[in-house]
Amino acid sequence: MKKINFSAEAIIYDDISELNKEDQKLMEEAKIAKSKSYAPYSEFNVGAALLLENGVIIHGNNQESAAYPSGMCAERVAVWKAGSEYPNMKIKKLAIVASSKNSTVDKPVGPCGACRQTLLEYEINQKAPFEVIFMGEVGKVVKTKSLVSLLPFSFDSSYL
Ligand code: THU
Numbered sequence: 001m002k003k004i005n006f007s008a009e010a011i012i013y014d015d016i017s018e019l020n021k022e023d024q025k026l027m028e029e030a031k032i033a034k035s036k037s038y039a040p041y042s043e044f045n046v047g048a049a050l051l052l053e054n055g056v057i058i059h060g061n062n063q064e065s066a067a068y069p070s071g072m073c074a075e076r077v078a079v080w081k082a083g084s085e086y087p088n089m090k091i092k093k094l095a096i097v098a099s100s101k102n103s104t105v106d107k108p109v110g111p112c113g114a115c116r117q118t119l120l121e122y123e124i125n126q127k128a129p130f131e132v133i134f135m136g137e138v139g140k141v142v143k144t145k146s147l148v149s150l151l152p153f154s155f156d157s158s159y160l
Contacts, residue, residue, distance in 0.1 A: 006152050008144070008149040008150070008152075009144070009145060009149065010142050010143065010144045010149075011142070011143045012140055012141070012142055013140060013141040013142075013143070014140060015138075015139065015140065015141065016135065016141055018141070019133070019141060019143075022051075022093075023093070023095065023133055023143070026049050026051050026057065026093060026095040026133065027049070027095045027097060027133065027135065027141070029049035029057050029059065029095065030047040030048055030049040030059075030095040030096060030097040031047055031097050032047070032049075032059065033047035033048055033049055033059035033060060033061045033074065033078070034046060034047025034061055034074070034097050034098070034099065035047070036059070036061055037061030037062045037063070037074065038061070038062070038063045038064055039062050039063075039064050040064060041064045041066070041068060041071075042062075042064065043100060043101035043102055044062070044098065044099075044100045044101075045061070045062065045098065045099050045100070045101075046061060046062045046073065046074035046075075046096065046097070046098045046109070047059070047060070047061050047074055047096070047097050047098075048060040048061065048074040048075045048077070048078040048094060048095065048096050049078070049094070049095045050078045050079065050082050050091055050093075050094050051091070051092045051093045051094075051095075052082060052086055052089045052090065052091060052092065053089055053090040053091075053092055054086070054089055056086065056089070058078050058081050058082045058085070058086075059078060059081075060074045060075065060076070060077035060078025060079070060080075060081055061074045061077060062074045062077070063077060073111070073112060073114070073115050074096065075094065075096060075111045075112075075115040075118070075119060076114070076115050076118050078094070079091070079094075079118060079119055079122055080118075082122075083122065090126045090128055090130075091122055091123075091126065091130045092130055092131070093130055093131040093132070093133060094119070094130060094131070094132050094133070095133045095134070096109065096110070096111060096132070096133070096134040096135070097109075097134070097135055097136070097137070098135075098136055098137070099136065099137035100137075104136075104137055104138060105136030105137045105138075106136050106137065106138050106139040107136050107139065107140070108134050108135045108136055108139070108140055108141060108142040109134055109135070109136050110132075110134050110142065110150070111132065111134070111150070113151075116147060116150050116151045116154075117151065117154065117155070119132070119147050120147040120148070120151055120154055120156070121156075123146060123147040123148065124156055124157075129145055129146030129147070129148065130146065130147070131143060131144065131145060131146075132144045132146075132147065132150065
């Protein structure tokens, strides 16, 4: 028997102005994506912007449905859009931003578990980590170096 400890590194910025220019721009793109989200049920709007290695920026946002479970998160909309339009293009980084119609989201909003698993698939396939940068409507911004750091003991194709 042995006990192990996990550690995951993240940088916490006090606000968006502390990010480098490329990250700030990507976060602004995520805000544009968020402004087009379709979330009439949760009234929680999420935007995602993916920067690909060829410089293309892909937008995604949450898309809901009256049959609630049929909706989809912003991150998966973005990564599947990238995967379908640029199948072999590496992802450099992903920015995520969220806000609510009912309160001010002042904590960074990280990707949900299902999105982490989906994003991990792309990170594994491209054999290179990509950064995930996330925030709420205002306040602190979190930046992680890779998906692996967000998902210990993850499932992957090696089990199949
Ligand atoms: N949502 C996302 O778009 N990304 C996440 O990682 C968490 C949740 C969306 C799904 C749903 O439309 C709304 O936020 C409330 O859960």
